[in-house]
Amino acid sequence: MSTPTVRFINVTRTISAALIALLSSGVSVSALTVYTSVDEENAKHILDAFTGETGVKVDMVFLSSGPALSRIEAEAGNPQADVWFGAPSENHVLAHERDLTQAYTPEGAAALPEAFKSADGFWHAIYTNPLAVGVRTDLLNERGAPLPASWEDLKDPAYKGLIQMPSPQSSGTGYAFVLTMREILGEDSAIDYLKALNPNVQTYTQSGTAPSGALGLGETPVAIQFSPGFLKLKDEGYPVDVVFPSEGGGYEVAAMSILKGASNLDDAKKLADWITSKQGQEALTTAKTYFLPVRSDVSAGEGVPSLDSIELISYDPAFASENRERLVDRWAEEVLGQ
Known part of the structure; x- marks a missing residue:
């Protein structure tokens, strides 16, 4: 009976060593969990593009704006998601007022008009209609x-x-x-x-x-x-x-927030960086979401004026x-x- 026990311990040590190596390498061992209030089809297009360009795996849960906010609030003591993606910006303002989100200034924030981001970094627009x-x-x-x-x-x-x-x-x-x-x-x-x-x-x-x-x-x-x-x-x-x-x-302005207590904070920040970047905003057009990008240097497609030319x-x-x-x-x- 001792031999199987020794083998079990050795396997466990091998797995532990591999896990430690994986963690030290900076690679995420769990998927980024995203509650999305963007319609399911377009959310999948956008988040698949994010995964394709960054390698970050995403678990997506679709929830319309009201149910999403209620669920995030109910889970505040034990957060089950890292990011709230989509829903009008006023919902993200409310989430911040209820202490459900955390501040982060993504790399692309400077390119967004003031109306498309919170001054203190608690939410950032992802598209406008x-x-x-x-x-x-x-x-x-x-x-x-x-x-x-x-x-x-x-x-x-x-x-x-x-x-x-x-x-x-x-x-x-x-x-x-x-x-x-x-x-x-x-x-x-x-x-x-x-x-x-x-x-x-x-x-x-x-x-x-x-x-x-x-x-x-x-x-x-x-x-x-x-x-x-x-x-x-x-x-x-x-x-x-x-x-x-x-x-x-x-x-209307759809926004994203990083949730307070996010267990996959690094990848949540990567999503914020990507969706506010020129590359991320161009994915809205490539994926044919028909959403208008929030960066003035990105077009929604042929024949559509840039954001800075629309009053x-x-x-x-x-x-x-x-x-x-x-x-x-x-x-x-x-x-x-x-």
Whole structure:
């Protein structure tokens, strides 16, 4: 019985020696665990590119924004993930306020606009999606309507019944459009603008991405929403132009944070470095996510302007949250009820 015991001890010592050598070499022995609130398909494209370029293995768990924050908070005493990847930046601000994340300034941080990173390093943007107008040029030509260049242009009677946009009552995208016009025009003038636009709206959709679907099917020649759906149609060969209105547009910012207590901190930092680098941002385009890179030196693809050539309209997230019910009610009463 003694021989098997000796052999077992020798094997154990061999494994221990190998493990010590592996650890001393700086190679991670466990995968980077990422809670992602980016849609699963695009998250896989992005994180596979990260693994391919860095060799860091990733275990990905998809969780939408609310459930992700709840789970991270529930696990605060025994963190099960290293990184929260995706979800609008205001969620990462909240995670920092709840002491769930830790600061790190990635190598590419200096190339990001101030609006796309926290000043103290607790979160950094990974992509942005500006509001845009998608146009089926073939359908507009049939109707003899011009190509719009601005939000103001959309009031033209030539577009009567030709526009689809999300309803602010059910869609955050629709509400972002209301906030955008409020920032550009002031609140009362924004409501007047939306009243003037209303006769041109064919449908207020329940979903924020439904207008691009209708555009692709030819059910509408003009649509308003965040840009990825339009960029995808254009890339797939549809006769679609993507218009970023001259007055500017609101935008959503997806961000990432390193979680407090991350057990794989070095690889979490590598992900932050990579996704904010030019190479990492170019992967968004290569993988055809249709997200707009947050670096001005990286293009979202052929025919898409660089970030620094698009006028972005920001608004205070706290105001947006506190005034949502009031502004949506006002839109329903004064625009729909006119």
